[in-house]
Structure formats: structure tokens, C-alpha cells
Amino acid sequence: MSDTILEMRNITKAFPGVKALDDVSFKVRRGEIHALVGENGAGKSTLMKVLSGVYPHGEYEGDIVYDGEVKRFSGIAGSERDGIIIIHQELALVPLLSIAENIFLGNECARAGVIDWRETNRRAGELLARVGLQETPETKVMHLGLGKQQLVEIAKALSKEVRLLILDEPTSSLNEKDSDALLALLKQFRERGISSILISHKLNEVSKVADSITVLRDGMAVSTHDCAAGPVPEDRVIRDMVGRPLSDRYPPRDPRIGEAVMEVRGWSVHHPIDRSRKVVDDVSLVLRKGEVLGIAGLMGAGRTELAMSLFGQSYGSGIVGEALIHGRKADLSTVPRAIAAGLAYVTEDRKSYGLVLDQTIRRNVPLANLSAIAVNGVVDKHREGEVAEDYRTRINIKSPSIEQQTVNLSGGNQQKVVLAKWLFADSDILILDEPTRGIDVGAKFEIYTIIRDLAASGKSIIVISSEMPELLGITDRLYVMSKGRFVGELPSNEATQDKDHVLDRQVRWIEPWTRQPIARR
Incomplete structure (x- = not known):
């Protein structure tokens, strides 16, 4: 059996006006924690969405070789059947449902079409014990903190017989205690032979757990570091990420x-x-x-x-x-x-409160000060475009144009749009x-x-x-x-x-x- 569980070969993925991935090759060994790092917009999440079937075969170029076989996933269900589970940065839990209901949502424990609640709660209890969560399976998710919700997502992944776990910024909203607990859990999975791909901007956390580190920059894989050969200096990783020393x-x-x-x-x-x-x-x-x-x-x-x-x-x-x-x-x-x-307030939750995600940069930037671009109560489209373009250039929002929908921007660029909105308000x-x-x-x-x-x-x-x-x-x-x-x-x-x-x-x-x-x- 090969030591490599996953090989992505020459992956290229383009969106209108931008090439998100450019001939990326990427390998993961069995039972390792492989960190994937890079600037916002480098292509990390896009690469994982290709792997997990969010972007199905036919929407990208290149090959996915998993467990020795070329895979052509038509959707996320196909990758999950093979034990590839992705946990996105925005957790996919239903707050009003119980922990057990969330774990088995879409994968219910049923007999003759009827859910077996006793079996559901029993299996959920076993999974919660594996991830170290002491709440009862009947607890509503809305009563859990973010750290515990993250553990529910991992329990959900274990219920699907995970072999390759992908975590996209799992600690971005967690405090230090919850982050350390999550990283310790990844180490336990490694001991059980489960491979993990960790996307993170927290390089100190990456250095604690990663066996290998791959750096993406501008949609290309620029380096891979083997941590078994010795600690990789943060400065070296940062230089690879940004393309220059950051003294x-x-x-x-x-x-x-x-x-x-x-x-x-x-x-x-x-x-x-x-x-x-x-x-x-x-x-x-x-x-x-x-x-x-x-x-x-x-x-x-x-x-x-x-x-x-x-x-x-x-x-x-x-x-x-x-x-x-x-x-x-x-x-x-x-x-x-x-x-x-x-006063101006840049919220911690930019997706829910800071932006209108299905609107463009053009529409979002002037939102806090519409009167400044209006004539007789009607928005001046030309002025709106001028303002948005000015701030796109001034604070380096990376996008093809101001007509880009904010939902398609990376997290860092979304944050810059929120800042631009309040800078234009001149508070x-x-x-x-x-x-x-x-x-x-x-x-x-x-x-x-x-x-x-x-x-x-x-x-x-x-x-x-x-x-x-x-x-x-x-x-x-x-x-x-x-x-x-x-x-x-x-x-x-x-x-x-x-x-x-x-x-x-x-x-x-x-x-x-x-x-x-x-x-x-």
C-alpha cells in the first residue's frame, strides 16, 4: 500500500476574470496532519472544494488520485462516501436541532423509513465521547459555544467513517483553550491513522501539529516543507506566503x-x-x-x-x-x-452583519453614507462607481473589478470592503x-x-x-x-x-x- 493517500495533480480552476488555481499539485501522506497555508485569495479553500466535490469534475482541469484511484466526484456526497469530509469555516449546523439530530442529519439512523431515536442518541453519545464533548445528545446546538459546536462538526465527520478530514480555519473563532483542545484532537486522529488537512492563518498553531506544510500563493503551490526534518521557521513560511520577507x-x-x-x-x-x-x-x-x-x-x-x-x-x-x-x-x-x-462599528461577523454578500463591491462600499452619492434622494451610479473604485485601489481590495460579488471574495478582502464602507462614512x-x-x-x-x-x-x-x-x-x-x-x-x-x-x-x-x-x- 502506498504511503500517499491523496495526490492532486495539475489542478487548474478558473472563475470569470480570475484563475483561482494554476497547475497546483499537492500530496498528503496516510495518517499525517498536512497544513495548507497562504494569503487570503491564494486558493486554499478553492483547492479543497475541488477535492471534496463542491466544484465537481468537469469544472476544473487535472486529476484527483485518492487511495490509488483517479476520482471524478460529481458532488460532495461522492467524496463523503470515500471518507473525505470537509468542515467549512462557517459551521453547517442547525441551531434549533439537538446535537444528535445534527450529527445524523441526512444520514439518519432509521428502520423502515422511521428514525430510531434510541439508536440515534446511543451512537451520538459514543461519537461525543470520542471527541471529548460531555454534553448529552439531546442538547440543542444553540446552547453550545463555538468550540463545542466545532466538536459537533467533527463528531458528524466521524459518523461518516472519515479517512481524510479537511478543516478550513477551524480555530478562527475559538479562544485559546478551545483551540488547544481541537489541535489535541487532531493529534489523536493522527494516532488512529486518520489524515487531516488543516487550513489556518495561525502559524503558531500550524507549527504545533503539522507534519507537512504546503504554501499557496496567487493560485500556485510555491513550496512544501517536511516538518519531520526539523521545525520550519515562521519567517520562511511567511516569505513564501507573501513573496517577500516580512521583517x-x-x-x-x-x-x-x-x-x-x-x-x-x-x-x-x-x-x-x-x-x-x-x-x-x-x-x-x-x-x-x-x-x-x-x-x-x-x-x-x-x-x-x-x-x-x-x-x-x-x-x-x-x-x-x-x-x-x-x-x-x-x-x-x-x-x-x-x-x-x-461612530462606526466594524463587526466581528462580517458575513452576517457587515456585508450584503449577494451584492457587489460597488454596492457595499457606499452603504454607510448613501447621502454622499445621492442626488435628490437617488443614488448617482457614476459617483457610486467612482467611490468603490477609489477604495478598491486605496486599500488594495484584490478583485477583478468593483462588479465582483462580495460573497466570492476571500475573507481578508471581505474585511477590507467592510473597512472601506466605514472609511467612506468618515466617522x-x-x-x-x-x-x-x-x-x-x-x-x-x-x-x-x-x-x-x-x-x-x-x-x-x-x-x-x-x-x-x-x-x-x-x-x-x-x-x-x-x-x-x-x-x-x-x-x-x-x-x-x-x-x-x-x-x-x-x-x-x-x-x-x-x-x-x-x-x-
Whole structure:
């Protein structure tokens, strides 16, 4: 039996106006974890969609050789029958159904056309034990966090007798604890002989588990590294990804911070359904002109709830407290009023709340400031096109034209469209919620540069991020949030690499154990 379970030979795939894959060849050994990395738009997800039958045979050139046989999958059902299972970045679960119902959806345990619920729950329980999930099979998926939902997807894959598991950015929305648990699970699968293809932008995670690393750039496979021969330096992988050395992860800054622009006092927010529960508890903050202010904390600490409640009370109930902008009380009671007051909010969920996915770049960019391109209440199409093209060029949105639908853009380019939308609104205060989630190091650097330039122009920026090195690399000052409260404050310019690690540990420890401050200015 060959040591190779999968070989993709000379794969080429084109879309109108762009060649997504250009003569790509790719091999995976049996029982290995093979990482697939590259910039947004490099072709990683497209290559895996070719493999899994999302793009069926006939829509691409080249051959898929799996377990020694040439395969011509006409759809995803064919690849699943052969044990090739793909878990996409956007989880395909039904929130209102139970864990067991989700695991066997489309693959039901039935007798004579009637579902056997006892057998369904029994088998689901066995699968949950294999992935280390302690919830009962009857638990509704809507009651699970993202980390546990990811494990349900993997249990679903195991129910289909997976032999080659493809995971597309599986940790992009997970905290460190859940990410580590998922990576440990992949190692267990490797011991059982299951091969995995891991698509990830988190190179530190790739280095922990990968046996091989293949780098794609501009639709071509540019290198493959065998990790068994020794650790592969991150800088080398990054150079292969972006086509040049990236000596510094963060652009240099010379902050010039001015007077207070926004003050929030005694801000409290209750859960929209369980109104007895506070999700933001008596928070006060100050944001200054030209300042990049970071908010750190674990997922569930209340960071997004704070941001959304400030932005037009778009989340929560029973909101109390006051916000002052330029020393005057601001009306943030609705989204239009918050925009009029000078606020912009780049959501962490760009697909659901940041973009109209079935519309073009042309239509999305001006959405937050339509009055600027309208004449007598009617959108000027020529002006709309000029604005969209200007921002496409200015912030390097990679697409054939502004007529490209945003759903077909890579994650990093979708994020740039969301940023362009709010840049065109010309807001004084920008709240950026996980602005680099799920995007590569090259695109991250471009977004960091945009943030730096905005601050240099006098804009005031709040950055919410789960990545502590990112916060320390781009912000001037940090608040640490836990259980809905600010529990500490740290000037970023006093942080060293050692403080990075110390603070990261403290943020994790604060969540379950204490509300004592880390540091005070």
C-alpha cells in the first residue's frame, strides 16, 4: 500500500476574470496532519472544494488520485462516501436541532423509513465521547459555544467513517483553550491513522501539529516543507506566503494623542432575553483623539456586547449610563443616531452583519453614507462607481473589478470592503471588533497600516481582539475586560515581550478567579 493517500495533480480552476488555481499539485501522506497555508485569495479553500466535490469534475482541469484511484466526484456526497469530509469555516449546523439530530442529519439512523431515536442518541453519545464533548445528545446546538459546536462538526465527520478530514480555519473563532483542545484532537486522529488537512492563518498553531506544510500563493503551490526534518521557521513560511520577507509584523507608529474625544460613564447592559443578567456591568472608558485603544479579554467577557450597545444600542436591554462626545452628551439610542454622532462599528461577523454578500463591491462600499452619492434622494451610479473604485485601489481590495460579488471574495478582502464602507462614512470614532479574524499575515499588516494611518489623521479607534500580541503591537493603551467589567488598564507602550506573555496569562486567570486589577495608570 502506498504511503500517499491523496495526490492532486495539475489542478487548474478558473472563475470569470480570475484563475483561482494554476497547475497546483499537492500530496498528503496516510495518517499525517498536512497544513495548507497562504494569503487570503491564494486558493486554499478553492483547492479543497475541488477535492471534496463542491466544484465537481468537469469544472476544473487535472486529476484527483485518492487511495490509488483517479476520482471524478460529481458532488460532495461522492467524496463523503470515500471518507473525505470537509468542515467549512462557517459551521453547517442547525441551531434549533439537538446535537444528535445534527450529527445524523441526512444520514439518519432509521428502520423502515422511521428514525430510531434510541439508536440515534446511543451512537451520538459514543461519537461525543470520542471527541471529548460531555454534553448529552439531546442538547440543542444553540446552547453550545463555538468550540463545542466545532466538536459537533467533527463528531458528524466521524459518523461518516472519515479517512481524510479537511478543516478550513477551524480555530478562527475559538479562544485559546478551545483551540488547544481541537489541535489535541487532531493529534489523536493522527494516532488512529486518520489524515487531516488543516487550513489556518495561525502559524503558531500550524507549527504545533503539522507534519507537512504546503504554501499557496496567487493560485500556485510555491513550496512544501517536511516538518519531520526539523521545525520550519515562521519567517520562511511567511516569505513564501507573501513573496517577500516580512521583517516586522506591525507597522511603525509615532502616536500623537490629543484631548478626550469620547467618554463612557457607568455603562451597563442586560441580556436581551434574560433581562436579569448583566453582560456589561458599570463600564467607564475614555478615548482620545489619535489614540488606538485596545480591549482585551476572553470570548464571552462582554467586549462585543459593549461595542454593539454603544453603537446605537444594537444589542442588549435595560441599557443605562451616558456617553459624551467632545464633551457633550451623545444620543446613541439608534444606529442612525450613533452614525450621526460620529461612530462606526466594524463587526466581528462580517458575513452576517457587515456585508450584503449577494451584492457587489460597488454596492457595499457606499452603504454607510448613501447621502454622499445621492442626488435628490437617488443614488448617482457614476459617483457610486467612482467611490468603490477609489477604495478598491486605496486599500488594495484584490478583485477583478468593483462588479465582483462580495460573497466570492476571500475573507481578508471581505474585511477590507467592510473597512472601506466605514472609511467612506468618515466617522471620527471607529470600533473595530476582531478586525483581523480569519485573515493572513500579509492582509493583517495591510489592515494594521490602515489603522495606523487613521489614527495619524486624528481618528479615534477602539480595537477588540482575542490576540494579545496584536493588541500590544498596534494599540496605545489597553483595557482588560472580564465578566462584563473592566478589571485592569495597561499602557501598551510599556509592554515588553515578557509582559505580553504575563498579561496573556493574567487575562486568562482573571476570567474564572478574580476581578482585581492587573495594573493602573
